Amino acid sequence: MSEDLIDNDLINYWKSMKKKPKIIVFDLDYTLWPYYVDCHASPPIIKTNEKTTYGAQKIIDSSGLQMNGFKDVNKILYTLKNYCLNEQNNEYLAIASRSTTRDLALETIEALGWTKYFSSFQIYPSSKTIHMRKIIEELQMNDYESILFFDDEYHNIKTTQSLKLTPIEINPSVGLDMKTLIHGFERFQSKNK
Numbered sequence: 001m002s003e004d005l006i007d008n009d010l011i012n013y014w015k016s017m018k019k020k021p022k023i024i025v026f027d028l029d030y031t032l033w034p035y036y037v038d039c040h041a042s043p044p045i046i047k048t049n050e051k052t053t054y055g056a057q058k059i060i061d062s063s064g065l066q067m068n069g070f071k072d073v074n075k076i077l078y079t080l081k082n083y084c085l086n087e088q089n090n091e092y093l094a095i096a097s098r099s100t101t102r103d104l105a106l107e108t109i110e111a112l113g114w115t116k117y118f119s120s121f122q123i124y125p126s127s128k129t130i131h132m133r134k135i136i137e138e139l140q141m142n143d144y145e146s147i148l149f150f151d152d153e154y155h156n157i158k159t160t161q162s163l164k165l166t167p168i169e170i171n172p173s174v175g176l177d178m179k180t181l182i183h184g185f186e187r188f189q190s191k192n193k
Helices: 008-016 074-083 101-110 129-138 154-163 180-190
Strands: 022-025 046-051 057-060 092-097 120-123 147-151 166-169
Touching: 008 074, 008 180, 022 129, 074 092, 074 180, 092 129, 101 120, 120 129, 129 147, 129 154, 147 154, 147 180, 154 166, 166 180
Parallel strands: 022 092, 022 147, 092 120, 147 166
Antiparallel strands: 046 057
């Protein structure tokens, strides 16, 4: 199964980049998954024996609502964490979410098998600028310009620009996909020449 999650094109693109982000930060709702976890999910979150249309293990909540991530997210997270980023080089993945249900969001992340990919979980109602400050502090970094940030809400993109990071707006009906990720890498490189 792990081989199905490897994206060689992503690995090759990452290796070709002259300037790479040190921290890639993702929002949750309508960025990594197609729902508001604090509005739509009912605990507990359950792994089923079924597969999604794109081959991932199907995850549901107690009402039977499917709780999987967007189609490309498993492959993106797996490939970035295992083949691109290097924590010895201070390269990390992080979460910045304004969800009001931290425990439920973490339960969903765990059910999806994503916990191992992230080094910082900032999940609480607050501004994204505060989330970014906490991520920088927790990971003992000091350079906001090394952050690439993906979010579906324009307001969050706008407010984080003052930190000099590279924010990328996600189409909420598609979520994080390979095309948007590569676009983010391109923007990051052009901004940080």
